[in-house]
Amino acid sequence: MEVLIKIAQVILALSFLILVHELGHFLFARLFGIRVEKFYLFFDPWFSLIKYKPKNSHTEYGIGWLPFGGYCKIAGMIDESMDKESLKEEPKPWEFRSKPAWQRLFVMIGGVLFNIILAILLYGLILYSWGEEYIRTEDAVYGIECTPLAEEIGFKNGDKILAFDQRSVVNDPVHMLQVDLIRTRPAVVTVLRGADTVRFHFDQNYISDLLHVQGLFTLRYPFVVASVPDTSVNINSGLHAQDRIVSVNGFSTPAIQDVQKILAENKGEAVEVGIQREGENLTLHLLVNEEGKVMVGAANPMDFIPVTIRTYSLLSAFPAGIEKAYNTAANYLKELGLIFTPKTKAYKSVGSFIAIGSIFPGSWDWEIFWNITAWLSVMLAILNLLPIPALDGGHIVLVLYEMIAGKKPSDKFLEYSQIAGMILLMALMFLAFGNDIARLFS
Numbered sequence: 205m206e207v208l209i210k211i212a213q214v215i216l217a218l219s220f221l222i223l224v225h226e227l228g229h230f231l232f233a234r235l236f237g238i239r240v241e242k243f244y245l246f247f248d249p250w251f252s253l254i255k256y257k258p259k260n261s262h263t264e265y266g267i268g269w270l271p272f273g274g275y276c277k278i279a280g281m282i283d284e285s286m287d288k289e290s291l292k293e294e295p296k297p298w299e300f301r302s303k304p305a306w307q308r309l310f311v312m313i314g315g316v317l318f319n320i321i322l323a324i325l326l327y328g329l330i331l332y333s334w335g336e337e338y339i340r341t342e343d344a345v346y347g348i349e350c351t352p353l354a355e356e357i358g359f360k361n362g363d364k365i366l367a368f369d370q371r372s373v374v375n376d377p378v379h380m381l382q383v384d385l386i387r388t389r390p391a392v393v394t395v396l397r398g399a400d401t402v403r404f405h406f407d408q409n410y411i412s413d414l415l416h417v418q419g420l421f422t423l424r425y426p427f428v429v430a431s432v433p434d435t436s437v438n439i440n441s442g443l444h445a446q447d448r449i450v451s452v453n454g455f456s457t458p459a460i461q462d463v464q465k466i467l468a469e470n471k472g473e474a475v476e477v478g479i480q481r482e483g484e485n486l487t488l489h490l491l492v493n494e495e496g497k498v499m500v501g502a503a504n505p506m507d508f509i510p511v512t513i514r515t516y517s518l519l520s521a522f523p524a525g526i527e528k529a530y531n532t533a534a535n536y537l538k539e540l541g542l543i544f545t546p547k548t549k550a551y552k553s554v555g556s557f558i559a560i561g562s563i564f565p566g567s568w569d570w571e572i573f574w575n576i577t578a579w580l581s582v583m584l585a586i587l588n589l590l591p592i593p594a595l596d597g598g599h600i601v602l603v604l605y606e607m608i609a610g611k612k613p614s615d616k617f618l619e620y621s622q623i624a625g626m627i628l629l630m631a632l633m634f635l636a637f638g639n640d641i642a643r644l645f646s
Contacts, residue, residue, distance in 0.1 A: 206566030213564040215271075217577045219245055221319065221584055222274040228318030229276040229311060236307040239298045242277035244268050278311065305607045312599045319585035320529065326578035328525030334571045335515040338377035339423065341365055343510045346424040348378075349461045353413055354420050358404040362424060362458070363395040368406075382420040386411060387538050415539065418563075424459035425508045431501035437491040438498050444481065451478030460502060468496035532582045540586065593621035 223245055233240050239262045244252070248268030255266035268274075280299025295302045300311065347362040348354070355361075365373055365381060368390035376384065389411060394403045414420065427449040432439055451457055452466040452475050467475065470492050479486040490498045516524055565572055588596040598621065606612050613621075 209566055209568055210562075210564045213568070213573055213576075217564075217573065217580060220577065221322070221581050222246075224318050224322050224581070225315040225584060225588070226274050226276040228314035228316070229278065230314075232311045232314035233276070233278050233300070236303055236311065237298055238300050238303060238307075238311065239263075239279040240276055241279055242266070242275070244277075245274045246271045247273065247275065305603050309600065309603045309607070312596050312603060315596055316585045316588050319581045319588075320533075323529045323532070323578045323581040323585070324522065324525045326525075326574050326581065327528040328522035330571060330574055330578070331516040331524050331528075332518055332521035335513055337511055337513050338379065339509055340375050340512055341378055341381070342374040343512070344378050344423050346426065346459055346508065348421040349424045349459065351417070351420055353410070353417060357406065357410050358393065359395065359421070360397060361461070363397050363402075365393070365395050366401070367394040368392075378421070378423060382414060383535060385420070386414050387535050422461075423505065423509060424461055425505040427457065427460035427463045428503040428507070429500050430503045433499065433501065436499035437493055438500060441490050442488050443479070443490065443500060446481070448480040449477050450480050450485075452476070460505075464496075467492050467498060471496045529578070529582060532579055533586060536583055536586055593624055 226243060226245075230240050230243055241263065243263055243265050244267065246253075246268035247270040248255075248266060249270060252266045252268050255264055257264040262279075278300045280295060280301040300308060303311075341364070344364065347364045348359065350359045350361050350363075359365075367373055368384060368388050369392055371388070371390075373381070373384065385406070389408055390406050392403050393406050394401065396402075429443060429445055429447045429449070431445055432441075432443050449457055449463050452463055453470070454476070455462070455466060457463045457466065472492065472494050474489055474491055477488050477490055479488055492498055563576060589600070591597045591601045593599075602613055602621070
């Protein structure tokens with residue numbers, strides 16, 4: 205069921221974004237009196253699943269069978285349809301090629317513009333409807349729990365992150381720390397380790413590894429018993445709700461993660477635990493089952509880590525949405541730049557629909573869904589601005605060239621550049637699918 209929910213979210217989000225993107229091209233074309241011959245969700249080589257052409261309309265609307273995007277076939281333009289026959293005739297006043305360069309520029313920018321506007325609207329509505337919840341680094345009072353990669357980089361369990369280079373991060377959301385490392389690429393990281401302030405060098409070679417993992421850190425919090433079920437192997441151990449486990453077999457366990465590690469090493473055995481109960485220190489003996497658990501309920505981590513909640517009025521939500529869309533675009537541009545830096549091997553992080561599906565949750569949550577959709581809208585806008593023929597950015601570059609040089613590239617050049625662009629896009633698609641398949645089997 206989780207897989208089906210993820211697939212449904214990917215299809216819904218991408219279909220919505222494609223329609224909005226193509227609507228931008230469509231509306232600007234119609235604004236300037238340019239005919240649109242087809243408006244399609246997905247591609248329709250050889251046949252389409254659904255098609256409809258209203259009476260007295262020049263546009264056929266439909267849904268194709270190949271779910272690799274969508275398109276808006278504009279009369280008199282060389283695009284992914286590769287329809288060259290109409291270009292052999294004399295230009296018609298309603299064709300794209302007959303319009304002044306500035307109008308054609310707006311038609312090509314329309315898709316990207318609509319995706320940016322959509323992201324701003326979505327972020328604004330999300331902030332207005334749900335507000336913004338996050339944990340500040342200064343409120344993560346028990347520090348971070350490190351993955352093996354984080355420890356290899358130089359972090360330690362229990363560290364409290366203070367700064368990247370000279371920029372303090374004490375008020376930053378904890379979940380943004382990995383993004384900040386990728387974006388800022390600091391030379392020095394400063395942490396509070398116990399009572400000591402420690403600085404260590406951040407090796408830039410880890411940037412590519414950071415792009416390939418989700419969740420460099422989790423938050424540490426104490427193991428406080430919430431309940432002891434009747435079915436627990438420790439129902440008669442003397443353990444009570446609100447007991448805090450502070451040691452196991454003589455080893456200090458300030459965080460639940462410390463307890464879990466020692467229990468995993470003592471499956472099927474008995475352990476001696478130190479307990480704090482209403483200011484008293486007690487010692488109990490607990491049984492560990494074959495799964496490495498003592499079968500008790502643990503308190504919610506949010507009982508120990510304050511959550512900052514920022515609410516927005518309708519008037520304040522949309523300026524904040526603009527800022528969030530801008531920051532999202534700036535961060536993505538920096539990550540995208542790494543992909544074209546061979547030594548980082550960041551190209552291995554390129555993914556397709558499978559990678560996109562992995563970021564959606566296994567249960568439906570509208571706040572998460574719209575947040576991911578807004579992020580994807582920004583991503584789609586930026587990718588379409590890349591100066592690759594067959595993408596909007598390639599067409600924009602050619603129109604700008606015409607506006608500066610005062611002459612159009614030949615139709616033959618446009619045709620060959622479109623073919624070259626489509627070959628490059630197919631290569632990128634194979635890379636993305638290849639990476640996804642490799643990750644599935646790794």
